[in-house]
Amino acid sequence: MTFSATEAAFEGFRVVRHHPLAVLFWGLAYVLFYGVIFGLFGGPLTSMMAAMMAGFTAGQSAAEIEGLGESSAGLLWLLMPLMLILGSVTSAAVARAVLRPSEKAFGYLRLGGDELRVLAVSVMLFIVILAVSVVLFGLTGVLAELAKSINAGLGVLVAVLLGCVSIGVIFWLTVRLSLAVPITVAEQRIAPFASFPLTKGKVMPLLGMAILAGVMSMLVSILVTVVAWPAMDAVGGETGLMAYAGRSTAEILQQAAPVVVVWVLVNALQGALQLAVLYAPFSAAYRDLKGLPHE
């Protein structure tokens, strides 16, 4: 079968339609993840959200904003291992749902060799793209500075032109490497660059497919927000949680359990649906480019 970008872009919806139970499992994985996060960092998180909200309304000094930025970055670093593991488990599950649909136990969720390989590949690709970005933007900066020494305006022009080219190159590279996770799951080997030969001459269709998947994921998120809005509003919304700033996680759970439960459920549902809509098209692209049968 030939690869059709618009057909592949809809693969996420097909996964949701054919494997609704799997989406439920992915939602539960997110519930678990959010539960662990809230259990570990519930207090600091609500305090930080309240401080950010207060900053938006009352205006904050540069030092306060910097402090908030540092504390949120710190929290992000602490969450990173958990996020990486969840990302690997869920993206491998989506790939499995498309490529090996018969292995449907536990909603395609596993914690084994595939997940470890996906984790390794994801980290490798992150490092590669980060390194290329640093080199490209570094080069842009140096050349813009050189041009600036000749003519200040020319420096701006060079920065804009090379900046656009750099962004284009990074997008191109990301698209060329975008089939790495499906390849890793399908071929059960660590092959971060095996995506390169497979995507040769297919950059524009794959980019179009990724844009379509991104837009659909955004629309799904909006739809979930709209549908869940009455429930969120009834329990006071995210701002309701901010009233508990400065209290411990146990205290928050004791006094605001409905808010936490609704918040976790809505975000879990949103996360699971977005996961399917956003990641499944890449596995479908791999399957169709390889000419694999639709099971």
Place this chain on the structure above:
Amino acid sequence: MKPSFSLNDALAAPFVLLRRRPLYLFVWGLMMMALVAAIYSLMIPLFASVIGSASREDAVDAYMVESLRLQAGMQGMNLLMYLVMLVTWTAAGRATLSPHRGDRFLFLRLGMDEVRVAVTFVGVFIGWYIALIVLVMLGVGIGAALWSSGRATAIGVVIAYGLGVLALSIWGWLRVSLIAPASLILKRFAFAEGWALARGHMWKLLGLNILVWLIYMVGLILMYALAGAILVGSFFGQGLEWPANIDSYADIQPLVHAMIVPALVTLVPFSIVFGWVMALYAAPSVLAARQLLDGVPAAAVEPIVEDAPPADTLQPL
């Protein structure tokens, strides 16, 4: 023979719907009006807090607190409004494509057609917007580079460049304007087909869009004039007077009560015109796309449900 579309048919399409399906347009518009009413009703506590405040500072504080409280609700309502606009746009498109047939759901659906149209609109808008940002940044760069060789030169070049970008952005917008209608008709993403359909019809599409905008403005002016006449006529007809001082809601309560019925009467023109505006947004481009896909002026188009053409019906351009 090169396929074309009839400007007359395209412009007449929303009026045809108004004549044949006034109830449909009324209901589509009523859905939007209900949301507008819900948005305003959400804002009542906001106005009430301002009216009830003792001083100007208190009023500002109360306004800020209420605004923040309402933020999530307003965002939710705005999203719902976009959803209703999407659903009514596709309904108007379907109704245009099935001129001789009614529909018990007034052509309103929430399915893959809506997903495709929403995705094409958002995707096309994002692409167009990113291209525009890049072009504007390039313009800034060119202006900055030329600045040292003389202000007049730099300003002249930037103005010429800006006009070029404006023309290019309009051209780009027109070129992608048939993608969503083609996606609705063909029942699949029709990026390539929509792009190809617009080729060679740019002046006609420009004219169509300008005329649609003019008709929209005239329609809106007439609607506000009619609604204003109803409200003003009722106000003076009932011998009402505006209170000299408004310190609390009680001061305007008699006025509000007296004006409720006239306000409800204005719902009729507002709803029909809002429904017609959605038809105005959708019908001309859908009809143009239909005629271009058929290769002949669409004298007898069939209902969309039955006639979704297979992939190979696109005429070579």
